[in-house]
Each structure stands twice: as structure tokens, then as C-alpha cells.
Amino acid sequence: MVKKDYRNNLIDTATRLFAERGLKGVGIRELSKAAEVSISMISYHFGGKEGLYSLVLQEQFACFEQIETIRELEAAPLEKIEAYIRWSIRRHREYPYLMRFYTSELTNPTPYFATIVDPAIKKVIRILMETVEEGIRIRHFRQGLSCGYGAGMIGMVNYYFLSTLATREIVSHSPERDEELIRHYMDLFGKGILT
Amino acid sequence: MVKKDYRNNLIDTATRLFAERGLKGVGIRELSKAAEVSISMISYHFGGKEGLYSLVLQEQFACFEQIETIRELEAAPLEKIEAYIRWSIRRHREYPYLMRFYTSELTNPTPYFATIVDPAIKKVIRILMETVEEGIRIRHFRQGLSCGYGAGMIGMVNYYFLSTLATREIVSHSPERDEELIRHYMDLFGKGILT
DNA sequence: GTCTATATTGCGATAGAC
């Protein structure tokens, strides 16, 4: 079906371009040329540039629904933390532009931050904090810890992907290293760095 | 001196507006109106909008020079890590818009990323990795750790400030909590979370 | 140094043909 090809073509191209240069950094002329369709297709299919952007954003953040399965997991808190790390890394690999939208919306929010991005971030942070809280309560984790440590783990993983542009010459970001990365995060988070 | 007032006025206004909406998100009309000067002042003093932006960026990242004092510190690796955390938090408090420029340039880089932002980030990461490496070498830190753990610490601290917009209703970001925050990061990084 | 007025270019959106 021709219609669907053109539509998907536009969505794919827009995802890449918006991720790389932001909503304001991409014009509909360049967008339609890159997608090899005419400029009027953007208004026709998506009601304008902003409509296309919000659709791309929705697609990118839809996967945050899956975090609920981690909350409902019948598992020890530390296993839930590992499940989060695995889910998070898988998510970044599956949606290579996700971190760009995530941080771009956090620093230069568009009107869609409040409805799409903010709830997704809050949901993940709340679940991680809950998990750490539970770990403290049932004495798997040390007493007197702050449940904010959960957010520390989110920060470590996200920064690994966020900083790629500056660190790829220093640290390998190959997917083949992902398992090693998970072990390292769990090791550091669990036991700390000291002898 | 009138000249300097107008110039500084423009720089201050531009810092706030560029931080909040990005280079492309702010026009020189709005900028000059907010700074209460005429539009032509931007070209006159800074050679155009981009010139003003690059000056703001230089100002924001100039403080990264100070990281050298941590490298040269005569102190144990763990103390250097704490010195980094203190320096980083102080930096975020002194330059409240720094994290916005930092992440905005990482996700939607402008032509100034390569000369201003990239070297600053690389310098900090290298020093943290060196410090962890040294800690492992002199057996203050556990053997078999990756020196990439240093970057994990950068990620935790930066994410705390990056995520403010989404987490301020969940976690307090008050400067009065900073000392507690430093203790928590050192505690987690040093001993981990397990009993 | 600072202003107003204007030149020029580029933007997003759409009318109308097919």
C-alpha cells in the first residue's frame, strides 16, 4: 500500500532528523526531501511538523509501558534492579535515538514534554525508588540508605548512552560489551568500589 | 560604563534563554527585547546570534579548567573522587544552566561542540578513569574492577541535575541537601548497597 | 554605541491541479 509506505518513510526519517537536531533544528523542506516525498505530505498525514514530532515522541516513549512488568515481578529487589538494567539497555539498543529525545526534552522541553516524557520518567524513577525501599525494609540492603539510590542507577546507565558522542573514542559502546556492562553495574551497585 | 552594561545584559539574557530553549529555539528579536536593547546590538557586539551563543558556551565551560587541580591533588584516590563530586555539585550550583548546555550539546550538537564541549567532557572522564585506575593499582579499590566505574560516578551526579525538571516533585533538589547528597554518593560508591 | 527601518532569505502551511 503506497500510502503506508510514504507515511512510515516520513516517520522513520523524522525520527532520525529530529533526534539529531531537535524539533526546531529540522525544517519540513529538508524532511520531505530526505524522505523523498513532497512537502505537503507532512500536513496531510500528520497535521503539520509538530504533529509529526509528537507522533515520533509517542512512538519512542511507548516502550516505557513495559516497566510495569518489572514492578510486578515476583523477585528479590536486587533481581528487580538487574531486570531494570537489562530492560534499560535493551531499550536503548532497540531505540537508538531514545536517549536523544529523552535528554533533549529534559533540557529544552517542547509542549509534549508534560504529556509524553514527564510521566514516563516519573514512572521509572518511582519504581526504582520503591524497589530500593523494599530492599531496605526486608533487610536485603543496608539500613539507613536513601531510596534515592535507585535514581543513581538510572543516572549511571543513561549517562553511558547519553555521553556516547564524547566518549566513544575512550570507552567502547559496542553491544557486545552489554553483558559485561550489566555485571559491572551490578557489582558496583551491590558491593561498592572499596577493598 | 554604558557599553559594558548592555553587553553583559545581553550575555546574561542569552545564557538563560539559550539554556531554556536551545540555539535554534531563540530569535534575536526576542533576545534583544528581553535584554532591553536594540536588535542590532547582537551583530555589533558579537557578530551575530551564533557569535553570542559561542561566547555563552565558552563562559559556561571555562570552569572545566579547574578540574586539573583535582588531578594534581596530593590525596588518596577516594579523596579525589570526593573532591570531584564536591567540585561538580559546586559547579552546577554556580552555573545553574550548565547542565542544559552540556546535554543539549551532547544530543543536538552545534558547530561549537567539537571545540568547546567535547574537550571539557573528555578531560573530566579521563581524570576520573585515571583516578579509579590508580586506586586499583595501589589496592585501595577492589581488583578486577573496570576503570569505567569513574564514568558511572559522573553519570550519577550529572543525572541528578539533568533530571530536575521531571523529579523535583519526587526528590528534593535544594542546595541544603548537597552535603547529604555527597555523603550518599560516597557511601554508595564506596560500599555498595548490600548488607 | 545605539537606534530605526529595511533588505533578504527561509520558514510552515495550503490552494488547486491531477
Add this chain to the structure above:
DNA sequence: GTCTATCGCAATATAGAC
């Protein structure tokens, strides 16, 4: 559904008066 051509507006930069 898709195209081309064009409208109206906002962008940056600058000429020229003071």
C-alpha cells in the same frame, strides 16, 4: 494521495541616521 506553486510571516543581518 500526491504533486507544484505560492502565500504570509518570521528569521537574521545590516544600512544609515544620530
